[in-house]
Amino acid sequence: MSDPWTWHGGGLEAAKRRFGGADWIDLSTGINPHPWPGAATMAFDWQRLPDTQDLARLEAVAAGYFGVDARHVCAVPGTEIGLRLVGALIGGPAQHMAPGYRTHGAMIAGSAAVTWPDMGDRAGHLILANPNNPDGRALAAGAMQDLLERRSGWLLVDEAFADADPASSIAASAGDGRRLVVFRSFGKFFGLAGVRLGFVLAPQAIVAALRERLGAWPLSAAAIAIGTAAYADAGWIAAARQRLGEEAAALDAMLVRRGHRPVGACPLFRLIEVDDAHALFERLARCAILTRPFADQPRWLRLGLPADAVALERLDAALVDG
Amino acid sequence: MSDPWTWHGGGLEAAKRRFGGADWIDLSTGINPHPWPGAATMAFDWQRLPDTQDLARLEAVAAGYFGVDARHVCAVPGTEIGLRLVGALIGGPAQHMAPGYRTHGAMIAGSAAVTWPDMGDRAGHLILANPNNPDGRALAAGAMQDLLERRSGWLLVDEAFADADPASSIAASAGDGRRLVVFRSFGKFFGLAGVRLGFVLAPQAIVAALRERLGAWPLSAAAIAIGTAAYADAGWIAAARQRLGEEAAALDAMLVRRGHRPVGACPLFRLIEVDDAHALFERLARCAILTRPFADQPRWLRLGLPADAVALERLDAALVDG
Numbered sequence: 001m002s003d004p005w006t007w008h009g010g011g012l013e014a015a016k017r018r019f020g021g022a023d024w025i026d027l028s029t030g031i032n033p034h035p036w037p038g039a040a041t042m043a044f045d046w047q048r049l050p051d052t053q054d055l056a057r058l059e060a061v062a063a064g065y066f067g068v069d070a071r072h073v074c075a076v077p078g079t080e081i082g083l084r085l086v087g088a089l090i091g092g093p094a095q096h097m098a099p100g101y102r103t104h105g106a107m108i109a110g111s112a113a114v115t116w117p118d119m120g121d122r123a124g125h126l127i128l129a130n131p132n133n134p135d136g137r138a139l140a141a142g143a144m145q146d147l148l149e150r151r152s153g154w155l156l157v158d159e160a161f162a163d164a165d166p167a168s169s170i171a172a173s174a175g176d177g178r179r180l181v182v183f184r185s186f187g188k189f190f191g192l193a194g195v196r197l198g199f200v201l202a203p204q205a206i207v208a209a210l211r212e213r214l215g216a217w218p219l220s221a222a223a224i225a226i227g228t229a230a231y232a233d234a235g236w237i238a239a240a241r242q243r244l245g246e247e248a249a250a251l252d253a254m255l256v257r258r259g260h261r262p263v264g265a266c267p268l269f270r271l272i273e274v275d276d277a278h279a280l281f282e283r284l285a286r287c288a289i290l291t292r293p294f295a296d297q298p299r300w301l302r303l304g305l306p307a308d309a310v311a312l313e314r315l316d317a318a319l320v321d322g
Numbered sequence: 323m324s325d326p327w328t329w330h331g332g333g334l335e336a337a338k339r340r341f342g343g344a345d346w347i348d349l350s351t352g353i354n355p356h357p358w359p360g361a362a363t364m365a366f367d368w369q370r371l372p373d374t375q376d377l378a379r380l381e382a383v384a385a386g387y388f389g390v391d392a393r394h395v396c397a398v399p400g401t402e403i404g405l406r407l408v409g410a411l412i413g414g415p416a417q418h419m420a421p422g423y424r425t426h427g428a429m430i431a432g433s434a435a436v437t438w439p440d441m442g443d444r445a446g447h448l449i450l451a452n453p454n455n456p457d458g459r460a461l462a463a464g465a466m467q468d469l470l471e472r473r474s475g476w477l478l479v480d481e482a483f484a485d486a487d488p489a490s491s492i493a494a495s496a497g498d499g500r501r502l503v504v505f506r507s508f509g510k511f512f513g514l515a516g517v518r519l520g521f522v523l524a525p526q527a528i529v530a531a532l533r534e535r536l537g538a539w540p541l542s543a544a545a546i547a548i549g550t551a552a553y554a555d556a557g558w559i560a561a562a563r564q565r566l567g568e569e570a571a572a573l574d575a576m577l578v579r580r581g582h583r584p585v586g587a588c589p590l591f592r593l594i595e596v597d598d599a600h601a602l603f604e605r606l607a608r609c610a611i612l613t614r615p616f617a618d619q620p621r622w623l624r625l626g627l628p629a630d631a632v633a634l635e636r637l638d639a640a641l642v643d644g
Contacts (some may be wrong), residue, residue, distance in 0.1 A: 011373070
């Protein structure tokens, strides 16, 4: 039974209780296993309400990183809540790409699943991720632009996994007069999902409505301080992109050696297809390796990036044992 | 001009730029100047998505502290967003108590201000704070129960300042079959407003709808860890209640000596009435003391609790100089 782990990634504590074992490797999410290192040693001003100017500075630094004017950027306490707030603001009718991220189908009531390459009714709103999760399919920025231009409804693009290869991002297209909302996540590429920080890039009217719903002080002191420093750390960002690419290549090579055909354009995760993915999930869990199965795709297993050579070898050995 | 400071408390950086001076004393909010000390030395797991069980444990510990079943408790990333999400869920028609907290008038579209002791149309929803902010008026729990029983609409009670004297709280009345929602704030009494943590106490249907709107992982790793430890620290909580009471009495004594009549049942702030509160705000700001003026109440000035005897003496001297 892999039920508790088909909802979202995570659930490591539940896995430990269920399968026993020690020294677990968590490959259930697409979170960078090498976090931005600054957070560990930062001190935070927990006492005062976060200052409005500090929040504005975070949004300005992040806007520079995304390549968009800061007037079109609204920080949110995690993309998850940002998706749901924007969904409630925009309403239907909407379609969401499937397979995709679970929340995309829940953020607008009555949203209908559409499958690639059918992009659904062009008059309605379309929700999709680029790169997509869990299959890692990435559309080039030009193809996304084309999608935007041909659509009369809103295009809602979750770029939670866009940081490793910014060339596919259409964040810079967010602005007034365009029916485009782009969602960016801090936690995945920077490896700090516990911070809860995301951004909505949208026309100013959407940004204003979102601020109204968030109220004053939407972010913790830590989210503001960590985000501001990390997005400004161009050296770390460049090094992380290179390292993640190399490590994903090493994971791919190992998976190919074991007879798999890994797919995915984002180095933070790979999808493999097997006869019984739930059985493989269980077998890996008995080796204290947590992966991500899918209730409606019994042949799919998503693997996050192992943190180091030891973890990669343990995954290799666990796959061989099967 | 006190305009930037009549919106909410806070804005210390703007005050420094505007008035100059050094070594500012921030009395603009009702935040305990003696924070729960554990946060300063805690380490947080920023890497992983916060585990569902850790969130449930925080809610269970907080529920015990509030005296309500955990099934009726939903943690939110700050009461501010909780107020707005619940307002959108419940809708109108609604009245809000005035004078009161600014967000209470904004959380339900079309909400009409009502003044004490007129409690508005009993068929509509009523939003009020107990103790109230900024005047600190506290209704006994029995009076609140009476208010709840006589109302056919929802009673929405913001207990952001209830921790110092839990006897006035009706948190324990939250449950199924009652049209009551209670909001609790972590940051004020525990002196850690930068954490962004609050709670909505409500019937299970409201809790479920709220969780749907918040999505997975509504809280940061720090909010979960700090909140869980602080709400369980009964010794600190008892000592803080006693200390705050003593310090509020010392503030009252000083204010009375200077010819004021401080009002307020919550030890975290006092309201004074003067001929020209905006002029007094400016005079105190020129002594590097930030207080809270009100745009629509030109005779009111709210003072937070000074952190120590030195701060109290500086406030005393600044008041005398006028």
